[in-house]
Amino acid sequence: MKEYDIIVVGGGPAGLAAATTAAKCNANILLVDDGLQLGGQLIKQTHKFFGSTEQFAGIRGIDIAHNFIDEISHLSNIEILTQSTATGFFEDGVLTILEGYNGNRLSKVKPRRLIIATGASENMLSFINNDLPGVYGAGAVQTLMNVYGVIPGRAVLMVGAGNIGLIVSYQLLQAGIEVKAIVEALPCIGGYWVHASKIRRLGIPIYTRCTLKEVKGKEEVESVTICNIDDKFNFIPGSERELSVDTICLAVGLSPLAELLWQAGCEMAYIPELCGYVAKRDENMKTSLDHIYIAGDVAGIEEASSAMVEGQIAGLNAAASLGLYHEKYRELNLAFHRQLLQLRHNEVSESITRGIKKATL
Amino acid sequence: MSVALNGVPTKEELKRVTPPEEVLAKKPVVMVECFQNIPCDPCAANCPFGAILPFADINDLPLVDYEKCTGCGICIASCPGLAIFVLDMNYSAREALIKVPYEMMPLPKKGQMVSGLDRQGCKVAEVMVQKVTRTKNKTSIISIVVPKELAQIIRNIRVEDAVNGR
Numbered sequence: 203m204k205e206y207d208i209i210v211v212g213g214g215p216a217g218l219a220a221a222t223t224a225a226k227c228n229a230n231i232l233l234v235d236d237g238l239q240l241g242g243q244l245i246k247q248t249h250k251f252f253g254s255t256e257q258f259a260g261i262r263g264i265d266i267a268h269n270f271i272d273e274i275s276h277l278s279n280i281e282i283l284t285q286s287t288a289t290g291f292f293e294d295g296v297l298t299i300l301e302g303y304n305g306n307r308l309s310k311v312k313p314r315r316l317i318i319a320t321g322a323s324e325n326m327l328s329f330i331n332n333d334l335p336g337v338y339g340a341g342a343v344q345t346l347m348n349v350y351g352v353i354p355g356r357a358v359l360m361v362g363a364g365n366i367g368l369i370v371s372y373q374l375l376q377a378g379i380e381v382k383a384i385v386e387a388l389p390c391i392g393g394y395w396v397h398a399s400k401i402r403r404l405g406i407p408i409y410t411r412c413t414l415k416e417v418k419g420k421e422e423v424e425s426v427t428i429c430n431i432d433d434k435f436n437f438i439p440g441s442e443r444e445l446s447v448d449t450i451c452l453a454v455g456l457s458p459l460a461e462l463l464w465q466a467g468c469e470m471a472y473i474p475e476l477c478g479y480v481a482k483r484d485e486n487m488k489t490s491l492d493h494i495y496i497a498g499d500v501a502g503i504e505e506a507s508s509a510m511v512e513g514q515i516a517g518l519n520a521a522a523s524l525g526l527y528h529e530k531y532r533e534l535n536l537a538f539h540r541q542l543l544q545l546r547h548n549e550v551s552e553s554i555t556r557g558i559k560k561a562t563l
Numbered sequence: 564m565s566v567a568l569n570g571v572p573t574k575e576e577l578k579r580v581t582p583p584e585e586v587l588a589k590k591p592v593v594m595v596e597c598f599q600n601i602p603c604d605p606c607a608a609n610c611p612f613g614a615i616l617p618f619a620d621i622n623d624l625p626l627v628d629y630e631k632c633t634g635c636g637i638c639i640a641s642c643p644g645l646a647i648f649v650l651d652m653n654y655s656a657r658e659a660l661i662k663v664p665y666e667m668m669p670l671p672k673k674g675q676m677v678s679g680l681d682r683q684g685c686k687v688a689e690v691m692v693q694k695v696t697r698t699k700n701k702t703s704i705i706s707i708v709v710p711k712e713l714a715q716i717i718r719n720i721r722v723e724d725a726v727n728g729r
């Protein structure tokens with residue numbers, strides 16, 4: 203059985219940052235991702251990122267992924283396995299992986315340290331006819347459009363005015379698809395206001411305190427009824443409006459994809475601020491199990507910018523725990539922690555900071 | 564309503580980010596329509612003249628030193644929020660020149676007439692494209708000639724696309 207110093211599961215920004223950082227500490231590494239190519243969420247992000255200029259702000263997500271992939275190609279101690287799903291981590295320290303497009307090859311590998319950076323999965327919403335073809339998660343819409351160049355429909359209702367709802371609406375408009383409206387149940391826009399403003403300038407309405415009530419259609423989505431809601435999220439009778447759309451795009455939040463951590467036996471906690479069950483961890487991203495580290499959305503839904511820094515912290519410290527100290531270990535570790543603090547030093551991140559406090563061992 | 568509720572800034576909110584009259588009367592300058600403390604700083608990092616003051620904290624709102632701003636427009640394409648515009652109120656006796664960021668296809672051509680849109684995407688005038696600047700990061704900058712009285716109204720364009728019917 204092949205053995206590695208560190209195996210990183212998930213090739214999004216967190217996993218990529220973890221793998222490259224650990225590689226620079228001379229660890230030998232396997233990076234496993236179930237996608238066709240590395241990059242995770244980044245390869246779908248055609249918009250320019252926020253964050254600090256130090257951390258790639260102003261650069262498009264896809265270009266950040268390309269930078270990483272380029273860097274990895276120069277690091278001979280990282281092996282890469284794409285189209286491969288890590289399915290379980292067992293008491294004897296064995297990680298099982300299903301390889302190949304059909305997942306028809308099982309392999310077993312043994313890491314001395316495991317970094318879980320599996321990201322998140324999208325939340326669903328319950329409403330009448332939510333199983334009709336034409337009802338999509340925002341992630342699926344982005345993958346179809348930005349990775350495969352396929353448009354999901356002609357006329358869309360976007361549900362959710364968080365950053366994902368706003369950005370995917372913008373990308374739909376860029377692809378020449380009509381966005382009829384964005385509805386948001388909360389009284390305020392949850393995403394960045396600059397994103398909302400740029401969508402408004404394109405003539406798309408954003409209705410707050412409003413949600414979708416029912417989707418109509420026989421074989422596929424033909425129309426949708428939206429309806430205003432009161433403070434207790436009850437529909438306000440008489441405020442229904444019908445829009446003719448063929449696509450419903452749900453951008454109603456993400457949940458950490460933590461199955462591997464549950465299965466491995468990490469101490470877990472339900473933390474609403476981090477959007478679901480997450481593994482408890484110390485400040486260096488180590489879970490309750492000494493050989494397992496976490497980074498990115500699986501540790502709490504946040505941003506690519508913070509995911510990368512968490513990945514760097516996890517990579518640096520997982521390597522250090524094997525005695526593989528980076529020559530500038532102390533300086534780097536301090537600098538990464540300082541960057542995280544800076545990124546989270548704003549109103550939008552207050553709840554994340556609260557959540558992380560609860561999740562810290 | 565306010566920018567937090569529906570994405571459209573109110574008059575009061577805009578007042579806070581509008582360059583002073585005397586500056587506008589003198590030279591082309593930037594107008595930064597960014598109202599929320601978010602972790603973002605490319606505008607300050609990319610202004611070659613230090614006119615967008617360096618951020619003490621990455622979540623700071625951009626502050627402009629209009630004395631230093633040359634109206635060059637370099638910051639426009641760096642902003643992920645597409646929140647930066649340049650206004651030149653002295654383009655001609657009755658017209659102003661506005662530089663707006665644009666990321667839609669097709670790009671307009673120099674000299675083409677396009678729809679000038681307000682902050683809600685409503686058409687308020689036909690305006691002339693004076694220049695199209697493509698940038699490395701793919702956000703183009705479109706310079707449009709607008710009637711002076713619409714210089715604080717128009718913030719986007721729509722290019723009618725005969726081929727794709729939109």
Ligand SMILES: Cc1cc2nc3c(=O)[nH]c(=O)nc-3n(C[C@H](O)[C@H](O)[C@H](O)COP(=O)(O)OP(=O)(O)OC[C@H]3O[C@@H](n4cnc5c(N)ncnc54)[C@H](O)[C@@H]3O)c2cc1C
Pocket residue numbers: 211212213214215216217234235236237241242243244247250251252253286287288289319320321322341344365366367369370459462497498499500503504505506507508509
């Ligand atoms: C529309 C949209 C816009 C965004 N805009 C911004 C922005 O402007 N700025 C910003 O900072 N952030 C932004 N984000 C957020 C950012 O993309 C995420 O926070 C970030 O990608 C999280 O990184 P990650 O590495 O934790 O997870 P992901 O990027 O989700 O990567 C996880 C990877 O792990 C793989 N994986 C999962 N389970 C397994 C398994 N068992 N075996 C193998 N592989 C597995 C997944 O397929 C995926 O490739 C945006 C997100 C979206 C959806």
Ligand code: SF4
Pocket residue numbers: 592593609610611612613614615631632633634635636637638639649
């Ligand atoms: S227009 Fe030019 S000088 Fe003025 S803030 Fe922008 S980059 Fe700086």
Ligand code: SF4
Pocket residue numbers: 396595596597603604605606607624625641642643644645646647
């Ligand atoms: S780059 Fe744009 S969104 Fe970011 S702080 Fe500057 S003006 Fe605001």
